[in-house]
Amino acid sequence: MPTGNKSEDVILLAHGDGGRLTHELVTGLFLRHFENRLLRELTDAAAFPVGEGRMAVTTDSFVIDPPFFPGGDIGKLAVCGTVNDLAVSGAEPRYLTVAFLIEEGFPLADLDRVVASMAQACQEAGVQVVAGDTKVVGRGHLDKIFINTTGVGLIRPDVDLGYHRLAPGDLILVNGNMGDHGMAVLAAREGFGFADQVVSDCVALHRITGRLLDELGRGVRLMRDLTRGGLATSAKEIAVSAGMDIWLSESEIPIGLAVQGAAEMLGVDPLYLANEGKFLAVVAPTEVEKALTLLRADELGREARIIGEVKAGGGNVFLKTALGGTKYLDLLAGAPLPRIC
């Protein structure tokens, strides 16, 4: 289908061939937005000093459809997603690499928007893009734009998070409403009428997780960002890996009204919807009040709640319903599909 764009307004296969157009893209677009000393060198690899402690490395690929959605876009998501994986591991995020896979014909203006949004997210997260790659594939060989980011962060010597730290009696907190991102993207993709009422929570969490670690130290046992599969899937993974049971209290789990209503209409469970600015912290019972106060004092944790408890057991997750019934939560099986009636 003709797009009406002039050829210079869209990504061409030649933008990925390593020649003149690639160079123009790197210097004219990527460097303009990601400006920093390490990247400006344009060498084959970025070299940087590392301090005391351990390094954390994580990688994630972003293939979201649609690439622009209420509350964010694929660029912001690609930065925040990787930053958050570092943050909940107890690392201070430092550097990112970015790889773009772009479909021939993708509008340059959209690429500029995505990269500008990434640059802003990087600035907010205090990370620098120090290496990158661009590939262009023929029309129809991928859907618009995919982005991979790899993140490097530093973990201070005194930080020790992990399944091995969980003990019966530990309490589970979340920093806010569940399911906003998953529902916002679903609504934007399907063009539902309520699409403007649900906004993705996509945001970098490193400051709030860093503060929690600074103030509580070893009182924080484990943190997880609640992305694909949502709260239920993360809780199940934690329970299985730690070899303990997790009991969640349904009435304490915060869910926004719009998400709740939309989820019911579509027959999806908000506990299985993705979040991009929410995390779960397992905290020692003696530290929980302090943790709650601290989270609620931050704008990313206003709706923070204690939603459950770790108990001795064998890897089950139970949800206490408002009536006092019990249901069992398991991993998400396949993408949530809408129901018929």
Place this chain on the structure above:
Amino acid sequence: MQILDRFRDPETGRALLARVSALAEQAQEKLGRRVVFMEVCGTHTVAISKAGLRSLLDGKLELRSGPGCPVCVTDYGDIDAMVAFGRLPGVTVGTFGDMVRVPGSQTSLEQEKARGADIRVFYSPADAVKWAEANPDREMVFLGVGFETTAPAIALSVAQARALGLKNYSVFLANKVVPPALHALLVDPELRLDGFILPGHVSAIIGRRAYDFIAEEYGLPSVISGFETLDILDALYNLLRQVLAGEARVENGYTRVVKEAGNLRAQALLDQFFEITDVSWRGFGVIPGSGLQWKPEYRDFDARVRFAPEVAEPRIPKGCRCGDLLKGKLTPRECKLFATACTPTHPVGPCMVSTEGACAAFYQYERRSS
């Protein structure tokens, strides 16, 4: 939502639950066994699982799932036909999301999509018509699945396609109607039920009156229910009261949606577009007068007529007891395949696939892994 919150108020819920429990004990004493009710509708099955009601009433009352999950009762032959449409050159298959993973004899739409078939999920048949209009070089075959609830929207999609003069939109109609399936259940001598929780959405279309035969011909109590926890508890309470009083009535516990005569406009649409036919339900076999087919004047839009794909005799997987489950003869845990050979990622039968399927609901919310 604030109004809905009132139907979930935990305090009212606990009070009502205590009364339901007390009546269930009295009924148990009266009958000398536990009372058995069937929730006909799959959405009720999920609501019961999600509220944890089964665990709260454990030992006092038994709730069995019925044939009201539209995906679950879709016959193997129909799913094989849907797959066959997806293999026709130039054809795009449009479907509600639930159908995508349901296994037929050999394969599912999801597997066919991975192998190159063009399968698209729509939330409404009207969206499939829009798609057909935007893609005139492709044939859109929409899969009509569901009960009286989805049939009016499917009828309207054909009206819309005709108004737009579209030649590339057709429907593979596998819609069913609920009352004949209840008849089929009620005449089964193996079935022992003390009452029905009747579906909310279907009843909104066909009305309360359409169920009077349950009380008049079979002497069983029934209550139409909404989907909130308090709706379901209220339905159980009223069913138990009928059981204890030895009465049989069709009560409407969902008056905010369901009317005595139903939705007359929707019924008029059904009459205009469809005629009743005998169709096969998974687990039941052919139930007389339980399916819809296009009236002759709409057969241009009948995908069966337009394409007549070849479909081999269906092969039914060994050990799958979805059929017995849909007839209320067993609960998911009593099926040997449940959570072993049959899981949501590798479903053997449809009850494990649909979000409304009893096995999927049990697996998701009522199973312990250790």
